[in-house]
Structures are given as structure tokens and as C-alpha cells.
Amino acid sequence: MATILVTGASRGLGLELVKQLLDLPAATIDKVFAVTRSQPTPGLQELVNSSPDRLTNVMIEDLSDLSRATQASKDIEAVLQGRGLDILVNNAGTAVECPSGICSMTNQELLDVMNANVGSAHAVTTAFIPLLRKGGHRKVVNMSSALGSITRYDTYQWATTYSYKMSKAAMNMLTVQYALEFDKEDFTFIALSPGWIKTDLGGQNADIDLEVGGKAIRDIVLRSDRTDNGKFLCIRVPGWEGHKGMNQYDGLEMPW
Incomplete structure (x- = not known):
């Protein structure tokens, strides 16, 4: 039985991941902590109401505030x-267009x-390291993006979310630094590219339906x-492994 915490769980990918985790039997996932900055959205509240013994909403108004994240870790x-705590998923983030x-x-x-996407992941990870040490998995998954790949900068040149790209490149380096420092304690830190998924952020022209993407994550x-410690991974979606377009979803390592 695993215990998992997901930040940015009020909507989009975070909410879908929480839902997908609860779809598994309690013998596999028995406790999920869904972190939000404010009161739960109707979608999250519905999940809490239907699984009160397995799902707990935790509010951290400012994820980059170490003191608040530390208090939340004590509450949990x-x-x-x-x-x-077995697994921490740092999913919270934002993006700004500069057309x-x-x-x-x-x-x-x-x-x-940078603060919302990287600072928050750093603060939350720091605050929960003691509780993760007590867990069986000792795993941290940082939600990154292919747009943070410097190797593939030309592929996503069209995207004008410059600060988002920069923050995800920084997220990858943050992941590697934690992976190196906690390797001897048998931790696993990975950066994960969820791909282009149909959410409010991704839009309806994206590649992957939310439910499919949530399951792949x-x-x-x-x-x-x-x-996988220190790796930058992509989700795997059957049929997309050899896609000739901009994105492929093969479950393999992404270029940095």
C-alpha cells in the first residue's frame, strides 16, 4: 500500500492524476493527499466526498513558503x-504567454x-524529505515539460511561453541535484514530461485526451x-511511439 501526495490537484492534470490513483484498489494506493492553494474545486470535492478514507485535501496557500509547506508535512x-509518505508529485505550475x-x-x-514552477517544488520537496525518508518508495516526481529541453529548442520555438520554458529547464536541473544528493539514501527523483494534453492550459487542440494522459502519468x-534516478522521462501512449509530428510519447528518456 502506497501513500502519495500530489500538488496542483485542484484541476487539470493534478486532478486527473488524483482520480486515476483512486481508481486503483486500496491495497495498491490507500492514501492520497491532494494539495491545493485554496478551497477544493467542485471536481476535487466530489472525489473527497466519494473517498473520504483515502483522499485528503491539504491547503497550502503559498507552495513556495517553506514554513507553510513544513506545517503541512507535520499535519500529514x-x-x-x-x-x-511514499511518493511526492510536484505538479503545481503556471504559464504566461508573451506573444x-x-x-x-x-x-x-x-x-x-520561476517561483511558482521551481521554487514551490523545491520548498515542498525540502519540507517533505523527512516524511519521505520514512516511506517505502522514497520517490519524487517533478512535472517538467519537453519545452524545457534545450536540445529541442528549435522544435518549440513557436511557443511564446518563455518563462515557462526557462522554468522547466530549471526544474530538470533541480531534479538532477536532488537525485545526486539523495542517491545514497535510495531516493528516486525523476523529471517527467506529460506531453501536450487537453487541459485548460494545453487547450483542446492538444495531442492527448486528459484521461489517457492521466493514466500514462x-x-x-x-x-x-x-x-530512473535523475532521468528526464516522457509518458508512453500506445500508437504515439513513432509519431512523425512534433511530439512522440514512447516512455523513454527525453533529450535535455
Whole structure:
């Protein structure tokens, strides 16, 4: 039985991942902690109401605030009653469009996105390391993006979410630094590219339906192991492995 915490769980990928985890039997996933910045959305509240013994909503108003994240970890520790947290999924994030070009991106916009996408993952991970040490899996999955790949910069040149791209490149480096530092403690840190999924952020012209993408994310979250420590992985969607277009979903390592 595993215990899992997912940030950014109020909507989109985070909410779908929580739903997909709850679809598994309690013998596999018995406790899910869904972190939101404010009161749960109707979709999340419905899941809480239907699975009150397995799903707990945890509110952290500012994920980048280490003191608040630390208090949340203590609250969750009390709920677990001596057990540890097995898996942490840092999914919370945001993006800002700058259609007029990179010079139109303000320093404040850049700092805000970096803080929301990278600073929050760092604070939450730091706060929950003690509880993860007590868990059996000791796994942290950081939601990254193919748009953060410097190797493939030309593929996504069309995207004007400059600060988002920069934050995801930083997320990859953050993942590697944690992977190196906690390797001797048998932790597994991975950066995961969820691909282009049909959410409010991804839009309805995206490649993958939300339910399909959520299941593919869940599969990697659960099956990844120590051999994946420090890697940048992509989801696997049958039929998309050799796609000739911009994106392929083969479950393999992404170029940095």
C-alpha cells in the first residue's frame, strides 16, 4: 500500500492524476493527499466526498513558503500515524504567454513563474524529505515539460511561453541535484514530461485526451524505480511511439 501526495490537484492534470490513483484498489494506493492553494474545486470535492478514507485535501496557500509547506508535512504526518509518505508529485505550475516576443517578458513575470514552477517544488520537496525518508518508495516526481529541453529548442520555438520554458529547464536541473544528493539514501527523483494534453492550459487542440494522459502519468509515477534516478522521462501512449509530428510519447528518456 502506497501513500502519495500530489500538488496542483485542484484541476487539470493534478486532478486527473488524483482520480486515476483512486481508481486503483486500496491495497495498491490507500492514501492520497491532494494539495491545493485554496478551497477544493467542485471536481476535487466530489472525489473527497466519494473517498473520504483515502483522499485528503491539504491547503497550502503559498507552495513556495517553506514554513507553510513544513506545517503541512507535520499535519500529514499526524494523519499517517507513524507511516511515511511514499511518493511526492510536484505538479503545481503556471504559464504566461508573451506573444510580442521575449523582450515583452517582464522580470516580474519571469520571477513569478520561476517561483511558482521551481521554487514551490523545491520548498515542498525540502519540507517533505523527512516524511519521505520514512516511506517505502522514497520517490519524487517533478512535472517538467519537453519545452524545457534545450536540445529541442528549435522544435518549440513557436511557443511564446518563455518563462515557462526557462522554468522547466530549471526544474530538470533541480531534479538532477536532488537525485545526486539523495542517491545514497535510495531516493528516486525523476523529471517527467506529460506531453501536450487537453487541459485548460494545453487547450483542446492538444495531442492527448486528459484521461489517457492521466493514466500514462500514473503508470510512470508508479513503475519508475531506482534505475530512473535523475532521468528526464516522457509518458508512453500506445500508437504515439513513432509519431512523425512534433511530439512522440514512447516512455523513454527525453533529450535535455
